[in-house]
Amino acid sequence: MPETPEELWERGHEHLRMPPVETWDSFPFDGEMRPRALRPPEERDPPRFGEGGVNCGRCAAPDDEYLWTNENWRLYAPDDERGLPVVVLLESRGHFAEPGDLPDELAAELGVLLARIERAIRSLGEIGRVHVCRWGDGGEHLHWWFMARPARLPQLIGSFAAIWDDILPPVPDEIRQADLAALVAALEDGPAA
Numbered sequence: 001m002p003e004t005p006e007e008l009w010e011r012g013h014e015h016l017r018m019p020p021v022e023t024w025d026s027f028p029f030d031g032e033m034r035p036r037a038l039r040p041p042e043e044r045d046p047p048r049f050g051e052g053g054v055n056c057g058r059c060a061a062p063d064d065e066y067l068w069t070n071e072n073w074r075l076y077a078p079d080d081e082r083g084l085p086v087v088v089l090l091e092s093r094g095h096f097a098e099p100g101d102l103p104d105e106l107a108a109e110l111g112v113l114l115a116r117i118e119r120a121i122r123s124l125g126e127i128g129r130v131h132v133c134r135w136g137d138g139g140e141h142l143h144w145w146f147m148a149r150p151a152r153l154p155q156l157i158g159s160f161a162a163i164w165d166d167i168l169p170p171v172p173d174e175i176r177q178a179d180l181a182a183l184v185a186a187l188e189d190g191p192a193a
């Protein structure tokens with residue numbers, strides 16, 4: 001069993017390490033840095049949005065807020081400003097909290113869809129990689145991120161792409177809308193699996 005958070009904090013809070021970020025080509029920031037102080041554990045994790053499906057904005061959202069939907073899944077593009085070429089989220093239509101909560105039939109559909117959406121995004125061109133991510137610490141309603149990074153900008157490789165998304169200036173809206181339309185077309189035209 002892993003250490004309790006109290007054990008981990010006791011052992012670690014005075015011995016935090018500073019990794020050699022200045023040698024990491026993909027690290028987005030420059031200058032002197034140090035780790036933030038590690039605060040002691042809390043009583044419980046902060047509540048997530050829509051816990052237990054109560055007041056869940058994703059359950060309440062109508063289909064017309066989404067790019068693409070089917071019987072069990074919905075795909076949408078967050079409307080906040082994004083620096084990466086394509087950022088979309090796949091959600092289960094029903095309220096599930098964790099991937100492991102999905103019945104096998106839905107989990108199997110999810111596997112097919114993750115591949116199909118990744119392929120559709122990649123088909124837009126100029127995409128170096130489509131990162132498929134599940135964090136789930138903000139909203140409880142099960143959702144998967146697709147974050148496409150541009151090709152040929154090696155500083156943007158790896159998990160810091162999610163940070164570069166906030167650093168790069170937003171994609172111009174006419175380009176973004178055209179790419180999202182092309183993504184939907186590729187999803188509808190492409191092979192089912």
Ligand SMILES: [Zn+2]
Nearest residue numbers: 056059095141
């Ligand atoms: Zn929900």
